[in-house]
Structures are given as structure tokens and as C-alpha cells.
Amino acid sequence: MKISVFGLGYVGAVTSGCLSTLGHSVVGVDYSEAKVALINQGKAPVIELDLDKTIGEAVGSGQLSATHDANEAILATDLSLICVGTPSRRNGDLDTSAVKSVCAEIGAALRQKSSWHSVVIRSTVLPGTIRNVVIPELEATSGKKAGVDFGVGSNPEFLREGTALSDFHAPPKTVIGAEDERTGSEIESLYSGIKAPLVRTSIEVAEMIKYSDNVWHALKVAFANEIGIICKSLDVDSHEVMDIFCKDSKLNLSGYYLKPGFSFGGSCLPKDVRALVHKARSLDLDLPLIGSILPSNEKQTTRGLDMILQLGKRPVSILGMSFKAGTDDLRESPILEVIERLLGKGYDIRIFDRNVNLSKLVGANREYLLRMIPHVSSLLVDSLDAALLHGEVVVIGNGDPEFRSIAPRIRQDQFVVDLVRIQDRGTLDGQYDGISW
Numbered sequence: 001m002k003i004s005v006f007g008l009g010y011v012g013a014v015t016s017g018c019l020s021t022l023g024h025s026v027v028g029v030d031y032s033e034a035k036v037a038l039i040n041q042g043k044a045p046v047i048e049l050d051l052d053k054t055i056g057e058a059v060g061s062g063q064l065s066a067t068h069d070a071n072e073a074i075l076a077t078d079l080s081l082i083c084v085g086t087p088s089r090r091n092g093d094l095d096t097s098a099v100k101s102v103c104a105e106i107g108a109a110l111r112q113k114s115s116w117h118s119v120v121i122r123s124t125v126l127p128g129t130i131r132n133v134v135i136p137e138l139e140a141t142s143g144k145k146a147g148v149d150f151g152v153g154s155n156p157e158f159l160r161e162g163t164a165l166s167d168f169h170a171p172p173k174t175v176i177g178a179e180d181e182r183t184g185s186e187i188e189s190l191y192s193g194i195k196a197p198l199v200r201t202s203i204e205v206a207e208m209i210k211y212s213d214n215v216w217h218a219l220k221v222a223f224a225n226e227i228g229i230i231c232k233s234l235d236v237d238s239h240e241v242m243d244i245f246c247k248d249s250k251l252n253l254s255g256y257y258l259k260p261g262f263s264f265g266g267s268c269l270p271k272d273v274r275a276l277v278h279k280a281r282s283l284d285l286d287l288p289l290i291g292s293i294l295p296s297n298e299k300q301t302t303r304g305l306d307m308i309l310q311l312g313k314r315p316v317s318i319l320g321m322s323f324k325a326g327t328d329d330l331r332e333s334p335i336l337e338v339i340e341r342l343l344g345k346g347y348d349i350r351i352f353d354r355n356v357n358l359s360k361l362v363g364a365n366r367e368y369l370l371r372m373i374p375h376v377s378s379l380l381v382d383s384l385d386a387a388l389l390h391g392e393v394v395v396i397g398n399g400d401p402e403f404r405s406i407a408p409r410i411r412q413d414q415f416v417v418d419l420v421r422i423q424d425r426g427t428l429d430g431q432y433d434g435i436s437w
């Protein structure tokens with residue numbers, strides 16, 4: 001393919017060099033005369049392992065050249081990758097001014113071009129940037145329509161500096177966000193020589209992926225560092241702890257616990273986080289990340305409660321009372337907290353949970369339930385039908401598979417509050433809200 005790459009910094013230089021080695025014909029564009037000159041001399045404009053050699057060979061074979069003339073680059077190519085910087089503003093906001101100004105240059109060039117051209121954003125931009133900044137700027141300056149006269153897509157970059165070239169050839173994934181099929185397929189064919197899981201999705205999901213990835217990576221570093229601080233104070237070898245931690249790919253390094261939903265609860269997680277936070281405090285350790293876990297969890301419980309209160313409807317039926325399906329353990333179940341606060345506000349509530357039978361509950365579990373809701377026996381119903389009959393608001397509190405089938409049984413006057421994503425809004429559009437979706 002004939003490709004123009006806008007911005008010849010770390011991402012643009014690596015992308016230009018590597019796409020050339022895949023056989024594409026690449027024109028790099030930067031307003032820095034120095035960077036353009038370096039590329040045209042076959043030299044890397046940034047320090048990165050093997051980049052000098054790659055760019056030298058690509059320029060030598062005529063696969064790669066550079067210019068500061070956006071117009072010339074657009075007219076000579078079929079697809080542009082925008083790799084300009086998106087730094088932080090002083091207030092932390094993302095500065096998209098370079099993306100906007102490069103779009104103005106590309107749009108002006110597109111005005112003179114009669115053939116199709118795809119514009120692909122590789123810079124890291126917040127969800128909504130392509131729809132609200134990139135597309136309007138391209139349309140205003142070109143006088144053309146996105147998706148009709150030219151294509152727009154998102155293709156975030158996952159390279160790590162220092163191993164950028166090997167990451168380019170073996171990325172963890174290739175993510176392509178595009179609305180029109182043509183742009184999506186063109187981006188896909190850019191990487192046809194690369195073996196990596198490929199995901200086609202919407203533009204907004206592709207934009208967001210990069211943030212969830214990078215915030216997750218940052219969270220991992222901060223978490224490991226805080227575990228290290230507490231280990232050191234307790235004279236425990238932090239590296240041995242984390243080596244063993246990392247061997248667990250079932251619960252620790254896995255997709256488990258990583259779907260948005262309701263607060264965590266049960267007899268272990270809240271208790272154990274609380275104990276470690278208390279221990280750190282007693283050792284005069286400041287662990288802002290680990291210390292923020294319980295407040296974050298409580299916030300999610302309050303969000304669930306607010307969703308119900310804001311509907312201004314009552315009575316309420318709660319489906320699922322234990323913190324997860326398939327158990328009768330009610331200790332620190334967050335939905336109990338919601339029920340308790342609703343009762344305090346005078347709500348008329350019925351609860352259905354197939355696994356919770358008051359006569360069979362014993363010990364700490366029973367004590368906890370009766371302390372939270374002393375007259376719970378008068379609220380429990382023994383069938384899903386009885387629960388569905390009662391409430392104008394139906395709250396799905398845990399992921400019991402039985403609750404998946406409720407959509408056809410929801411009346412016109414009822415509203416479903418889903419705390420666990422037991423179902424998509426589907427047929428319940430207008431009568432359904434999910435806590436984080």
C-alpha cells in the first residue's frame with residue numbers, strides 16, 4: 001500500500017520504518033525539518049534499538065522517504081496514519097491541538113483529491129476525539145463527508161519504547177476501529193504480514209482500549225510497589241511473593257475479576273483488604289492505592305443504590321441476595337447494604353434468592369443477615385414469579401443464570417436495574433439500566 005505517516009517521533013518513525021519492511025511504500029511527514037532530513041539521510045530521528053538500520057535499509061531501497069509537505073504526501077498515498085503527539089495540558093487534559101492541525105492539513109489536501117483516502121488515528125486519543133475533533137476538522141477543511149468520500153479509523157499503537165520494533169512485529173494485539181468496511185479492511189491489510197490477534201471494533205472502543213490498557217499497566221506497577229513497601233516493613237521478600245503471585249494465571253493474571261459490575265463482597269475480600277490497610281497504617285505506611293480500594297467499592301454500592309432511588313418508583317424486587325450466585329454466604333454482600341438503606345427510606349421490598357433459606361442459615365452468616373435486616377423473613381419470597389409480581393423496580397443483584405430469562409416477563413410498568421450485566425438491554429430498551437454499561 002502507499003502510506004503517509006504524520007508525525008515522525010517514536011511512534012511515527014517506528015511505524016514508518018516497520019511498514020516499509022513489510023513491503024509498503026511509505027512517506028513520512030513532520031514539520032520538523034531536522035527529522036525529515038534525518039529520515040531522508042537514512043537515519044532514525046529517535047533512539048530506538050535497530051531503528052537506524054531499519055530506516056537506513058528502507059530509505060536505501062526507495063521504500064521510505066520523508067517530507068514536510070502534507071499536500072504532496074496525501075496526493076501520493078492512499079492511507080494516512082496520524083502519529084503526532086498528544087501531550088498533557090497543565091490541568092491533565094489531553095492536548096489534541098497537533099491532531100487537529102494535522103487534520104486541517106490533510107483535509108485541505110483531500111479537497112484536491114478525487115480518489116478515496118483513509119485517515120487513521122494511531123496517536124492515543126480519548127474516546128470521542130475522532131468523532132468530535134478529527135471528523136469535523138477533516139470534513140470542514142476538505143468539504144467532503146467522512147465514510148462517503150473518505151474513510152476514518154482508529155488503530156492504537158501498543159509498542160513499548162526500547163523494544164518498539166520487536167513489539168511492532170509481534171504486538172499483543174492489533175485493534176482496528178472503523179465504521180466503514182473499506183477503511184477497516186485497508187487497515188487490516190497494512191498488517192497482513194504480522195501474526196497477532198486482530199480485533200475489529202467501533203472507533204470509540206478502539207480509542208478506549210488504549211486507556212484501559214495503560215491505566216491497567218500503571219495500576220500493576222503501583223500495586224506491586226505498594227505490596228513491596230508492606231513486604232519490606234514486614235521483612236518478607238517482595239519478589240518471592242510476587243513471583244508466586246504471578247504463577248497464578250487462574251485468578252491473578254487472568255480475565256477473572258475484570259468485568260465491570262457490582263461491588264465485591266463476601267467473607268474474604270473486604271475483610272482481608274481491611275486487615276492489610278490497617279496493618280500498613282499501624283506501620284506508618286502510606287499506601288494510597290491499596291487504601292483506596294474499599295472506598296472505591298463502597299462508592300459502587302452507593303451508585304447501585306442511587307440508580308434505584310433516582311427512578312422514583314417503588315416497590316422494589318431484589319433478585320439475588322448473596323454476593324455471588326451459587327452461594328448462601330451473605331457476609332458483607334453489598335446488595336444487603338442496598339436493601340438496608342432502601343428499607344430505611346421506607347421502601348416496600350421483596351427478595352428472591354434460591355440459595356438463601358433462612359431456616360438453613362447458621363452461625364456468622366445468619367447473625368450477619370439478621371443484624372443487617374432483622375425482619376428479613378417477611379421480605380423473602382420463594383419464587384422468581386412472586387418476586388417479579390411485586391416490584392415496579394426489579395434489581396438484579398447477582399448473576400444467577402435463572403435471572404437471564406426475565407426479559408419477556410417484565411411488565412410495561414416495571415424497570416430493571418442490572419448490577420451484574422445478566423443481560424444486555426435488548427428488548428427492554430427504555431426499561432433497563434446497567435450499573436456500568
Ligand SMILES: NC(=O)c1ccc[n+]([C@@H]2O[C@H](COP(=O)([O-])OP(=O)(O)OC[C@H]3O[C@@H](n4cnc5c(N)ncnc54)[C@H](O)[C@@H]3O)[C@@H](O)[C@H]2O)c1
Pocket residue numbers: 006007008009010011012029030031032035083084085086098101102122123124125157158159160161
Ligand atoms: N512513545 C510511545 O511509546 C507511544 C506508544 C504508544 C502510543 N503513543 C502515542 O502516540 C502518539 C505519538 O507519540 P510519540 O511518542 O511518537 O510523540 P513524539 O512527540 O515523539 O512525536 C510526535 C511528532 O509529531 C510531530 N508533529 C506534531 N504536529 C505535527 C503536524 N501538524 N504535522 C506533522 N508532524 C507533526 C512532531 O514534530 C513530532 O516529531 C501520542 O499520542 C502517544 O501518546 C506513544
